Amino acid sequence: MLHVNLCFKSLENIYKELSTDIEDFTHPGHGDLTGWAKQGVLLLNAVLTVRAHQATSHKERGWEQFTDVVVSWLNKNLHGVVFMLWGAYAQRKGSSIDRKRHHVLQTVHPSPLSVNRGFFGCRHFSKTNELLKKSGKKPIDWRAL
Template sequence: MSSVSRKRAAASSVVIGPNSTKRRKVETSSTVIVATVVEESCQSILPDMKAIIESLECDTMGDSWRTALEEEFTKPYFQELKDFLIAEHKAYAVYPKLNDIYSWSRLTPLDSVKVVILGQDPYHNVGQAHGLSFSVLPPTKLPGSLKNIYKQLLNDIPAFKLPTSGDLTPLAKAGVLWLNTCLTVRAHNANSHAKKGWETFTDAVIRTVLDRPDGRGVVFFAWGLPAQKVFKRLEIDEEKHLVLRSAHPSPLSAHRGFLGNGHFKKANEWLQKKHEEEIDWTVLGSIPAEDADTSSSSASILMT
């Protein structure tokens, strides 16, 4: 390809931002090329990934959490984490998308947290992770762990209706903090962002819940050994808070203590006794459990 042809190809492939560029036609002897003229106010056509990631907390984190965690953002480990994320985004696909990394903070403000359910790292395949532990957006099929969570909800909560998707957003808005210990992951590479700084940050998130000014107790679900180690390390006061421990809901371990653990029922009983409130777990459902076998969209959701 000649240098002129390469220039034409480059010009035709540029993505134009509607607020930062304008177009004009340039006549040549053989073709008409749509050329992009970048306005002086725009330094680059492509997004500045470094700037986006550096300002991520300011731009996407919920106000209550950003205020409570602002000291973390200036610590050396957090800047090292940012540098790592910038390098990862330049070289690989990373999940969840940048705007969703802190979605938990926008959906569950600090003063609304009643329950904390701790996961590990985000799902690492396309269209799965969106910033809440265990949750997936439709039309993504339910992961095995979430199927078992739904099974236990059906067992614990008589009024619970089987959901038709894996989106846990309604429960996040109801006071359940679905938090992973690691908030990002490289595509198709589980635990690839572990021990890069996220665990230190999410420890700070949990401490922020423990140290809330209102002094209210919270229920912590410790599913699996990694979550149990986190809560043990943080030395949670179990006279003030409730820690519910069991096996992880993964298909590999659910039958070794997760299924039948009664955690959702126990959480509500404790919340009712302590604070005269509970989580409305039924906000997820759309089809009555007793009718689930009549709908292909819901009957197979726990079977596929």
């Protein structure tokens, strides 16, 4: 479990957006997202590792192919998935998602470099729950962390 001071800045921005989007959401004080995973939430970066403080340092080391396969499998084998594509890179990777089978929400990445250009105020968490309900699926309890 991560102490709050060690949480990635992007996660801090996700928590800030949640606090304005989801009623009664409070910052959990940690970075453990197991509560979301247990509800079926998958947070997936295109590249799954980096050297400390060096964004994209592990780009082109094979992670991209792995995450492409994961997205492709979800696209082909599930129905009604809500894909939240944050940032231009994620949006390019999401171009193959079948938008007749799934829902796609797009905005800038929650990184401090772009968060004020549309991530804050995007309301992707409440929009996700609305889409899930319309599809007859159980909404996510974003407070369950």
